[in-house]
Amino acid sequence: MAYSDFTLEMVLEQFNITIRETRSLIQSQPVQPTELLVAILEREMPWAIAVGSEIARYSGIIAQVLLEVREMKQQQISLFAGKEFNVDPERKLNGYCDFLISLSPIQSVIQAPVVVIAEAKRGILENGLGQCAAAMVAAQQFNQTHNLAIPSVYGCVTNGSSWKFLKLSGSELVVDITEYDITPIDRLLGILLATLATD
Numbered sequence: 001m002a003y004s005d006f007t008l009e010m011v012l013e014q015f016n017i018t019i020r021e022t023r024s025l026i027q028s029q030p031v032q033p034t035e036l037l038v039a040i041l042e043r044e045m046p047w048a049i050a051v052g053s054e055i056a057r058y059s060g061i062i063a064q065v066l067l068e069v070r071e072m073k074q075q076q077i078s079l080f081a082g083k084e085f086n087v088d089p090e091r092k093l094n095g096y097c098d099f100l101i102s103l104s105p106i107q108s109v110i111q112a113p114v115v116v117i118a119e120a121k122r123g124i125l126e127n128g129l130g131q132c133a134a135a136m137v138a139a140q141q142f143n144q145t146h147n148l149a150i151p152s153v154y155g156c157v158t159n160g161s162s163w164k165f166l167k168l169s170g171s172e173l174v175v176d177i178t179e180y181d182i183t184p185i186d187r188l189l190g191i192l193l194a195t196l197a198t199d
Helices: 008-014 035-051 054-072 125-145 185-194
Strands: 018-022 078-084 096-102 114-120 153-158 162-169 172-176
Touching: 008 018, 008 125, 035 054, 035 185, 054 078, 054 096, 054 114, 054 185, 096 125, 114 125, 125 153, 125 162, 125 172, 162 185
Parallel strands: 018 172, 114 153
Antiparallel strands: 078 096, 096 114, 153 162, 162 172
């Protein structure tokens, strides 16, 4: 069993997590994208959406947005893609994360704290909530094991065009019922940057 095998119901039951739904989970201000990101998205988005595969959306849209966030943080965060994240196999907290962000500039190894888990889904975003939530539980445990616990771990499920956010604080999982469109991109960048704040 791996993160991808979890449903949201399984996460809640297995890890004794409570759930709450809200709107506008993350308070943020819009952040202007670079001209480079605007140009990349203008070129890549039509192709990625037309092809429709998870890998096309993964490389053509999602990775580009997250790399922009890394640049905006002056590369003081690390961004991992398709990285194995085996935290606690006995609790089934193992497998691969599509994207993982850590508050460390070191790119060669995952270092705590892990703050954001992003899962790319080709189809319905709700189908990825269990996988994302399980990886967030793993990130929370990873942080605690390294004595770098932070108040919240964030997650998002995205198909590139739409983004849905979650927050795990203690044993409460908060799910934003709003799906955020990639446009305007300044709003999405503001939300993503806000997930990296640790206070």
